[in-house]
Amino acid sequence: MTEPPICPCEGFTHPQVIFNPPGRGTIAYRLGDYASFRRVLLLPLQDATANLTESELTNWHPGAEADLAVQMVEWWAYLADILTFYNERVANESYLRTAALPESVQRLIRILGYRPRPGIGASGMVAALVNNSKPFTLPQGFQIQSKPGPGKQPQIFELDVDTLVQVPDAIAAEPVANPALLQGNSVLLQGTVTTVKAQDELLLLRKDWAGSTSGYALLTIQTVDLEKDPRGKVNTRVTFGSAPSWLASQQAEEYRLLKSNQSAHVWQYPSKSKVVLKKWIHLESIARQIKVNDPALLQIPGQIQLMQVIRYTEVIWYANPDAPGLDPSVAPTSVPKQPPIPIPHTLLKYQPKLADEISKEFDNRRKEVLVRYDWQDVGLLIATPMQTLSSATPRIQVAQAIAFPSGQSQLPILLEDTNGDGIFAEISAGSDSTTVQLDSPAPSATLQAPLQMLFNLLTVSRGQTAPAEILGSGDASLAGQEFVLKKSPLTYLLSDDSTSGGNYKSTLRVWVDDIEWQEVPSFYEQPANARIFVTREDENQQSYVQFGDGVNGTRLPSGVNNVVARYRYGSGNEAPDAGSLNVIVKPYPNLKAIRNPASVGGGADPEPPEQIRRYAPQSVLTFGRAVSGDDYETIAAQTPGVSRAKVYWTWDAAQQRSLVKIYVGDDNSAVNAAKIALAGTADPNRPVAVQLAQPLPVQLTLTAQIESTRIPETVMATVKDALLHSDTGLFGTNVVQIGQAIYQSQIYATCMQLPGVLAVHSLQFFLNPGTGFTLDSNYRHDPGEGRFYQISETNLYLNWEVG
Structure with missing residues (x-):
């Protein structure tokens, strides 16, 4: 039935035309709603030629109030509204793509023989610290509890296997210092040095310098500062105004830093003889502090020459030689009344030999020449301690030598920094007993020195052991007996054994009449006498244990309370932060503490419906x-x-x-898990590379126009949920796929379909590839290979205005 509208927006059609184009996430299956059913029920029926067939209603008009006929019509309209609503829901829940309820998804994929992945417990490494040197063994099942953050619950982890704990339990370490001599224009001296100040001139000299024309530099101090290394020791940083570029490639251990304590002038009295020669120099006076092999610096404004003294002699020259020869080595005789003035002085022979033009220049400018000697070390030059450890500096200095077990070139450790953060890694011997090489993995994050190596590693996994539980009584007359576990969720752990499902196994163990039965993924092709069981979870993650039917797997033997189980419970993606898994549930002799510098991982929530819809049908094709x-x-x-x-x-x-x-997400545990899963299923002749997908941070800004009758805060909360909800939001954690492009029209459509939103404008999409957010003005936003978009609540800016 269709009525011509008075206003174009008031069109009325009944029954509604059902049209469902392919690819939609919902099915339209309603003929009408309460308003349309009420309206059509109040109109007389017409035949095909538009003649009224209900004459009784022709002259009837509803009363102003308390009209029983109208009330009955509304009852029927209400009933029709409810029936069509549930018809539509039933239709949607009948198809995998459109089913909204988890139980519907579970029911549908059961037809495919697909088992949704249950929650998986996290696992990782912690380290034990001991009270004394006596070794002891921590038993399997030893429990550690996490310190929960605000709004979180504590989690129990247990030791996977018996583990020997011994000394050393920890060794102090730090990144190998940067060996470079210069850091910018500065050098580092060990300890506190008080003998130098700004504007002093110091000599940087190679330790193996032997009179060559290179390997030294005269530098002027700009500043002198004290600085602490990562362990709090004070050293002295000497910064120079400038330094030759060739010093940048030199190492601190190869050089000395010297300061001259004395200086002398060359011969200043009348003389036509050279006082600065290629290999010799005459000083003005005696300088017995100069020793053979000492450095001596010849300096005039704008030029220096460093020489090594190879011979020291003392000679006498005269201050008043005869003219015109002015030979100071000969006593004067031309002026009898003026006695000779002998001047004993030092004559030095040095290397390297000065070039002709250089010796001539120094000799011509003898009044400006200054000879600086008695060079003393101002301190010990040391390599600059590294404040951080990163992938660029994988070598580590240790406080004591590490003993590697016989035949073992690598040693697993936990490496903890001063903030309590750390990584699990393997080390191998370095170039000497005080250094080790960090082999794998290189730290993805920067660790702050000082560091600590932890050796007593404990492999732990999430899940608390429940007391032995009687599941029930076996009955040989029943096929496929099934029991439910009292505690949930049952702990499953990542494993390539796959005894429960794809790459995971449960912690459940079952004994029947004191004989242990084995878990298998399914009953398919199992022998009739096999003592086996399978597990499954319902939509509430309650675990069920099912036994054979006598055809595939043997039936349970009859008995009273003869089926007993032991298992662990607790799982999920949420895992304790690094440093928080360290509470010892029950004290153990000689155990001092537990350290947890590297966060545990590998946990997973039960497979979300969106992922089940995507991969359950495809799994049928993989075989x-x-x-x-x-x-x-x-x-x-x-x-x-x-x-x-x-x-x-x-x-x-x-x-x-x-x-x-x-590409897989979202951490390194996912990469390792995917490698394990593909190792047994991939084509061995085709190379496979599994890499970690990279999130691409996004900043989204938009303004929504809201109906004036709506509460703005409520409408904007629904907009935020439609964009960010983990399972249903456009940018939801479980929705966004790797390499998935986002169109601006999708963002508009997501917001516009919400009640109360009239319009959306001022939409801006910013990307942050690592250098800050920049505007992406395209209408199609493509993250690129191996990346996916990620929006946090702090990067979503929603504005509103009343329409």
Whole structure:
């Protein structure tokens, strides 16, 4: 039924035309709603020629109030509204793409034989510190609890295997110092040095200098400052006004820093003889502090020459030689009344030999020549201690030698910095007993010195052991008996054993009549006498244990309370921060403390419905092996700890062959997990590279025009949720895919479909590739290969105005 509208916006059509184009996330399946059903019920029926068929209603008009007929019509309209609403919901819940309820998704994918991944417990390494040198063994199941942050709950982790704990438990370490002589225009002296000040001239001299024309520089002090190294020791930083560029490649251990304590002039009395020669120089007086092999600096304004003394002699010249020869080596005789004035002085022989033009210049300017000697060390030049450890400086200085086990070239450690942060790594012996090499992995984050190496490593995983639990009684007359665990969620851990599902296994162990039965992924092709069981979870993550039916897996034998289980419970993506997993639940003899510098990881929440919709149908096509690109992506994405995956077919120029490159998110644990999953399913003849996807920070600004009858704060809260909700938002953590382009029209559509939003304008999309946010004025925003967009609440700027 269609009525011509008085206003174009008041069109009325009943029943509504149902149209569902492909690719939509919802199905339209309603013929009408309460308003349209009420309206059509109040109109008389017409036949095909528009003649009224309900004459009784022709002359009837609803009353102003308390009209029972109108009330009955509204009852029927209300009933029709409810029925069509649930019809539409049933239709949507009947298809995987449109199902909104988790239980509907679970029911639909059960047809495919697909098991949604349960929650996975995190795992990692902590270190034990001891009270004395006596070794002891920590037992499997030893419990450690986290210190929860605000609004979080403590988590229990347990030791995976019995572990021997011994000394040394920790060794002080620091990054190998920067060996460069200069840091800018400055050098570093050990300790506190008080013998130098600004404007002093100091000599930088190679320790192996032996009279060459290079290997030294005369520098003028600009500032003298004290600075502390990472362990608080005070050293002296001497900064020069300028320094020759060639010093930048020199090392501190090769040089001395010297200060001249004495100086002398060359022969100043009348003389036509040279006083500065290529290999000799006559001083003005005796300078017995000069020793053979000492450096002596010849200096005139604008020029210096450093010489090494190779012979020291004392000679007598005369201050009043005869004219015109003025030979000071000969006593004067031409003036009898003037006695000779003998001047004993030092004659030095040096190397290297001065060039003719240089010796001539010094001799011609003898009144300006200054000879500086008695050079003394002002302090010990040291390499600059590194304040941080990064991938660029993987060598570490240790306080004591590390003993590597026999036949073992590498040693696993936890490396902790002064802030309590750290990494798990492996070390190998360095060039000497006091250095080690950080082999893998290189620190992705900067660690602040001083450092501490921790050796007593404990492999722990999330999950608290429940007391032995009687599941129930076996009944041989029943096929496929099933029991539910009292504690939830059951802890599953990442494992290539895959006894529960793809690359994970449960911590559940079951005994029947004191005989342990084994868990398998499914009953498919299991022998009839196999003592096996399988596990599954419902939509509330309650775990069920099911036994065989006598055809695939044996039935449970009859008995009373003869089915007993032990298991751990607790899982999820949320993991304790680094440094917070250190509370010993029950004290243990000789155990001093637990250190947790590297955060645990690998945990995962139960597989979200959006991911199930995407990969469950594809999993049917993989058959447990990877051939196509979709196969690689599906297997990687289903791996515990992997929140997103994207495959690219690329060309490996080095090997001249195709390469499958898979990006996964969102941490290194995901990369390791994906590698394990693909190792057993990928084509061994095709190279595969698994890399960590990189988030691309986004800043989004927009202004929404809101209906005047709405509460602005409420409307903007729904806009924020539509954009950022982890499971349904346009930029949700579980929604955004690697390499997924975002169109501005999508952002507009997401906001415009919300109740109360009339219009959206002033939309700006900013990208931050690492150098700050810049405006992306395109209508299509492509993150590029191996990257995905990420918006935090602090980078979402929502403005509103009343329409």
